[in-house]
Amino acid sequence: MSPKKALSGLLLASLLAGGLLACSASPDGAATGDEEDVKEKKTLYGDDRVGAMLRDHPELIPGTFQEYEKLFKVGRECARTDSKEIFVVEESSSRADGTQTHTDGLLPRAVVSGCNTGDRSNPDSIKASFELFAALISSPRAEHAAGGDPMLFSPLEVMALDNTTGTYNFYVFKPNGPGKPGTIIRVMRSPGTATVVKFEQTAGSKPKPSQAQTNPCFSCHVNGGPIMNEMSRPWTNWVSVLKTLPKGKLAGETLSLVSEAAPIGDSRRSSFANDLEQTMRASIRLWINGSTPTTGFGVMTLEGSTPGGIPLLLKSTFCETELNYASSSDTVPMELFVDADLAAGSGLQPAAAIAGQVFPFQLPMRAEHDKRVEKFMMKRGFITPRTALAVRLVDETRDVFSKARCDLHAELLKGTTFSKDKPADVDAAIRALLTAKLKAKAFTLTAAQSDYMATLIDTTKDEGTLATVRAAYFAELTTRYGAATAQLEDAKGLLVLKAAVSARKQGARGLFPTPSNPLPVLDN
Numbered sequence: 001m002s003p004k005k006a007l008s009g010l011l012l013a014s015l016l017a018g019g020l021l022a023c024s025a026s027p028d029g030a031a032t033g034d035e036e037d038v039k040e041k042k043t044l045y046g047d048d049r050v051g052a053m054l055r056d057h058p059e060l061i062p063g064t065f066q067e068y069e070k071l072f073k074v075g076r077e078c079a080r081t082d083s084k085e086i087f088v089v090e091e092s093s094s095r096a097d098g099t100q101t102h103t104d105g106l107l108p109r110a111v112v113s114g115c116n117t118g119d120r121s122n123p124d125s126i127k128a129s130f131e132l133f134a135a136l137i138s139s140p141r142a143e144h145a146a147g148g149d150p151m152l153f154s155p156l157e158v159m160a161l162d163n164t165t166g167t168y169n170f171y172v173f174k175p176n177g178p179g180k181p182g183t184i185i186r187v188m189r190s191p192g193t194a195t196v197v198k199f200e201q202t203a204g205s206k207p208k209p210s211q212a213q214t215n216p217c218f219s220c221h222v223n224g225g226p227i228m229n230e231m232s233r234p235w236t237n238w239v240s241v242l243k244t245l246p247k248g249k250l251a252g253e254t255l256s257l258v259s260e261a262a263p264i265g266d267s268r269r270s271s272f273a274n275d276l277e278q279t280m281r282a283s284i285r286l287w288i289n290g291s292t293p294t295t296g297f298g299v300m301t302l303e304g305s306t307p308g309g310i311p312l313l314l315k316s317t318f319c320e321t322e323l324n325y326a327s328s329s330d331t332v333p334m335e336l337f338v339d340a341d342l343a344a345g346s347g348l349q350p351a352a353a354i355a356g357q358v359f360p361f362q363l364p365m366r367a368e369h370d371k372r373v374e375k376f377m378m379k380r381g382f383i384t385p386r387t388a389l390a391v392r393l394v395d396e397t398r399d400v401f402s403k404a405r406c407d408l409h410a411e412l413l414k415g416t417t418f419s420k421d422k423p424a425d426v427d428a429a430i431r432a433l434l435t436a437k438l439k440a441k442a443f444t445l446t447a448a449q450s451d452y453m454a455t456l457i458d459t460t461k462d463e464g465t466l467a468t469v470r471a472a473y474f475a476e477l478t479t480r481y482g483a484a485t486a487q488l489e490d491a492k493g494l495l496v497l498k499a500a501v502s503a504r505k506q507g508a509r510g511l512f513p514t515p516s517n518p519l520p521v522l523d524n
Contacts, residue, residue: 044186044199044207046169048160049114049132054184059203063175063182065136065153066253069112074132076260078115083269085113085129087276088239088261089230091521096139096152098215099515107138107150108245108258111228113279123282130283131161133226136257149252154182157215159226161287166295167306168224168287170217176202185210187217189224194307219516222322223369224306225287225297228280229325229520230273231368236327236361237520238273281368288372289379298376302420310418310426311409313377316370317391318409320400323508325362325520329353335365336500337484338477339392339399346474351485354494360501362522364508366399381423386466387430390456393449394434396477401507404443408433431457448476 045051053071054061062068069075078084090106114132118125135157138150156173172185181203190197196218200210221227230236239245239261250258261271290296300306301313308315315321326333331350334340338348377383395402412433418426434457437443438450445453452473455461487493505522512519 044201046160046162047164048162048169050160050171058201059181061182061184061203062173063154065156068134068156068173074115075112079117080115083271084260085115086257086260086271087111087273088258089237090245091237093521094139095137100517100519103140108254109138110136110257126279126282129279134158144252148250149254151254165300166290167297167300172214185212185214187214189307191305216516220518226280226283227518228276231277231280231324232326234327235273240273284368284372288376310420311413313373315409316373317383317388319406320366320370322367322369323364324367326365327361333363335399336497337481338396342392342396346477348478348481351488354488362520363501364400364504382426383430384427386456387427390434390453393453394443396449446476448473
């Protein structure tokens with residue numbers, strides 16, 4: 001049995017038993033106390049930096065961020081001299097109670113990564129940064145908020161990359177009073193389901209099922225991985241090469257942490273969002289693909305250790321499971337007019353900014369997560385690049401929130417169970433569905449779009465034929481794109497564009513309708 005299946009089966013067994021078993025031997029050959037102790041620890045601790053540090057030393061469990069910093073040598077205790085890897089974003093909201101609550105003023109939040117002290121000329125060293133993340137939030141109700149120190153340092157939420165599964169484990173640290181070890185809570189979904197279960201340990205006691213109230217991790221980390229909403233330039237609201245925070249309004253520990261994001265005084269250290277972008281992209285890539293053929297979110301989801309299976313992985317091609325957000329003041333994002341994947345190679349460029357308009361702001365776009373999952377499915381043979389493009393063609397002008405495309409996902413899965421051992425059957429089923437829809441004229445397509453889709457899904461058409469048909473599609477697309485962007489020159493066209501942006505933001509709110517969500521502050 002593979003290590004990941006053993007770990008998954010162990011957790012499932014403990015859940016079915018309704019909790020952890022008693023640590024005593026029995027005449028019928030039940031596990032000994034030592035064996036049961038190992039099981040309990042595996043249920044609570046993953047094969048990650050948290051488990052390596054605390055599994056055999058619960059007396060070291062931190063209760064606050066400051067204790068966590070010292071124990072794991074991260075944040076201000078990170079040995080790097082150029083960066084402490086403390087990345088800061090500022091928004092008019094707080095998540096202190098686990099939900100997005102709007103605030104009257106701007107509040108800083110921080111992401112503290114794992115401290116890469118390796119050879120940074122080696123791209124692989126970045127794993128030291130993304131194998132551990134801690135999140136800090138602010139609240140206007142914090143004890144010292146009125147004095148400019150609104151950050152909360154307990155309870156502390158942490159996620160750690162598991163070496164055995166290649167997925168992230170979620171932990172919460174809570175204090176038990178000054179000078180006392182804290183309590184650690186593991187938050188996870190039981191194998192193959194979305195049911196959230198928790199285990200906890202305090203020094204002096206063994207791991208046990210937990211009823212502790214914690215923030216709903218998977219409401220924001222919907223797929224169980226790292227998220228950075230504003231991942232691309234200008235990294236809206238993040239401290240970056242383009243933006244700093246007004247430190248004069250901050251004090252205490254909040255000022256100490258925020259000052260690490262951008263240089264202050266003679267300090268040459270910085271933790272800019274442009275660096276976090278690279279860390280996040282690398283983390284998402286490795287988390288989905290895994291570091292070996294048997295690890296990562298993709299494999300874990302295929303085999304059922306992570307919930308969703310093939311339907312969830314296919315959803316990233318047809319619909320959306322996460323979002324990223326872009327802002328722009330010098331161009332109008334192409335995605336408002338055409339799916340960027342379809343336009344790749346066409347030579348189309350984003351339209352110039354509209355005079356006098358700072359626009360758009362926080363535009364929901366197709367997420368890095370969904371793009372990476374689609375590539376994973378391509379590598380595994382569940383969908384070919386040609387078929388994936390054909391699916392995007394169903395609704396050319398919408399990279400997200402396409403009802404027509406998402407309805408196809410539901411139709412594809414209706415009454416069908418795909419096997420992870422027969423990936424080619426999945427691609428064949430998608431092509432068959434698209435072929436039938438084309439024949440029935442179910443899509444509203446131009447002749448060039450229809451010909452392009454038909455050629456993409458016809459496996460008898462060679463690359464030369466496809467190139468000719470693609471060129472005809474690009475020519476028509478260029479004409480339509482030019483006409484659409486030309487309308488931005490008049491007031492009516494601008495109103496149409498603003499309505500499109502507003503509709504996208506409503507779509508984002510519809511995708512994540514509960515107060516516990518990963519949305520940034522979306523202004524219309």
